[in-house]
Amino acid sequence: MDEIIARSNIYALLSRILLQELDETMVKTLIHDEIMLEFLPHWKNWEQRTTVAPKVLLETYLNPDFTNLSLLHLVPYETFYTREDQMIETGGANPVTDIYSAYDFLVDYEVARVVSSDHIGIELEFMYHLCEAQKKALEKNDAQAVAALQRVQYDFLHTHLLQWAPMYLINMKYESRTPLYYDAAEMTLEFILTDYETLHAVVAPAA
Numbered sequence: 001m002d003e004i005i006a007r008s009n010i011y012a013l014l015s016r017i018l019l020q021e022l023d024e025t026m027v028k029t030l031i032h033d034e035i036m037l038e039f040l041p042h043w044k045n046w047e048q049r050t051t052v053a054p055k056v057l058l059e060t061y062l063n064p065d066f067t068n069l070s071l072l073h074l075v076p077y078e079t080f081y082t083r084e085d086q087m088i089e090t091g092g093a094n095p096v097t098d099i100y101s102a103y104d105f106l107v108d109y110e111v112a113r114v115v116s117s118d119h120i121g122i123e124l125e126f127m128y129h130l131c132e133a134q135k136k137a138l139e140k141n142d143a144q145a146v147a148a149l150q151r152v153q154y155d156f157l158h159t160h161l162l163q164w165a166p167m168y169l170i171n172m173k174y175e176s177r178t179p180l181y182y183d184a185a186e187m188t189l190e191f192i193l194t195d196y197e198t199l200h201a202v203v204a205p206a207a
Contacts, residue, residue, distance in 0.1 A: 001135070001138055001139075004131055004134050004135045004138060005135065007195065008128055008131035008135060010039075010191055011125070011127045011128035011131055012125075012128045014184065014187065014188045014191065015121050015122075015124035015127075015128055016121075017181075017184045018120050018121040018124065018184065018188065019112060019114070019120075019121025019122065019124075019125065020066075020121070021058075021062070021063045021066050021067075022063070023058075024054045024058065027057055027058055027062065028054050030180065031049055031050065039187050040179075040180065040183040040184070040187065041183065042179035042182055042183050043180045043182075043183050046178075046179040046180075048061065049179075061178050062178055062180060062181075064177070065176060065178045065180075068177065069181055073175055074168060074171055074172060075088070075168075076119055076120040076121070076168055077115075077116050077118050077119055078118035078120075078160060078163070078164050079094060079095065079116065079118055080164075081163070081164035081167055081168065082095070082163060082164055088115060088116050088118075089116060089118070090115055094116060094117055094118055095118065095160065096117050096126070096160060097117060099126075099156065100117060103126075103129065103130065103152070105126050105129050107122055118160075120168060120188075123160060123161055123165070124161075124188070126156065127156065127157070127161075130149055130153050133149055134146055134150065134153075137149060147203075150199055150202050151203050153195075153199055154196070154199040154200060154202075154203045157192060157195065157196045157199065158196065161192055162192065162193075162196060165188070165189070165192060166192075166193075169186075169188055170185075170189070172184075173189075
């Protein structure tokens, strides 16, 4: 149970950081939470983290960096990387639409402020959604549901996130102007690769 809780929490954290600009509450958590700081070493050692007010951190450093990485210079959408014409598929033909619907995952575009459901933050949020479903299945001792959800997670990583997110995240590391987003890119890349290997070891014998 501890493993699925940890995986769920990490997917939730990464989704939140990559989906939209941070707010002061989240920044304060990232400043002070010792567990999170262990995953974000450059951010942890950045002098401004503790010497600059959260609001100033947001307005001067973090929000401009997020805008640069998500809106101006890079494109955090799967279809941009997987379509030959590099167009973002915003309609029902988006490759993640059917699987989201199959697992009752709804994208609130107004809240998320994304143009398409294949944004990296949304895809990470979907992995969080699947982990939470697996956690509930474990609580009910439903081994069949647990196995099925692990297979879905593995397939989603294989078919979607790992087909494009590494390219975006490597570019994100290169383009980042703050330690927080550098660390977030590095952490996300390492985590989805490691999580894929872990799930592979579980589902491969049944494949």
